[in-house]
Amino acid sequence: QKEVEQDPGPLSVPEGAIVSLNCTYSNSAFQYFMWYRQYSRKGPELLMYTYSSGNKEDGRFTAQVDKSSKYISLFIRDSQPSDSATYLCAMSMGGSEKLVFGKGTKLTVNP
Amino acid sequence: DTGVSQNPRHKITKRGQNVTFRCDPISEHNRLYWYRQTLGQGPEFLTYFQNEAQLEKSRLLSDRFSAERPKGSFSTLEIQRTEQGDSAMYLCASTRGPDTQYFGPGTRLTVL
DSSP, rough: OEEEEEEOOOOEEETTTEEEEEEEETTTTOOOOEEEEEEETTEEEEEEOOOEEEEEETTTTEEETTTTTTTTEEESOOOOOGGOEEEEEEEOOOOOOOOEEEOEEEEEEEE | OOOOOOOSSEEEOOOOOOOEEEEETTTTEEEEEEEHHHHHOOEEEEEEEEETEEEOTTTTTTEEEEOGGGGOOOOEEEEOOOGGGGOOOEEEEEEEEOOEEEEEOOOOEHHH
16 A cells, blocks of 8 residues: 555546545654645646645635545635646655655646 | 756666756755656655755665765766666755755656
């Protein structure tokens, strides 16, 4: 079993839909959780960063962490074609420690 | 504030050749990380530096791989005697203290 599991999709939704992306993890030592967006042949771009259970909102994006269930989510409201990308969850044991990534979920938002 | 930069962006080489990649982190970021990403996978950790000290190396980093960060600024990753299995995107990231990591655009390596 990999430390971080993420459904690779692909996921295809119409413009304006609410998108839900999820990861589960097995190592309870993970304390910091991130979501990155990666466009084709580009480096990952940080979207959300949190270190506590609960919700964190930033514009159309909401990150949710449930440490008791070892489950994290990213919600995208009012999805746009420009949101079409691969979304990677990542986590670490410490704020400056190495990141462990999921496989990434490829999202397509259709106009 | 310029981001993390990596050079070259693309490298095509023949099997058995040596290649070297460079990463320039965000200024004042004292931690620098190298990751490798293959098609359809998330990035996998290779190694990281705090200033000029290399603090951790993954078991993925075989003895054909070496990384340096002289003077705690830019870093180089060298692969000797490249193999086709080394074909991947090599990503560099940097951070300052307990903060998350900011990635560069990556160097895409193709080994023929």
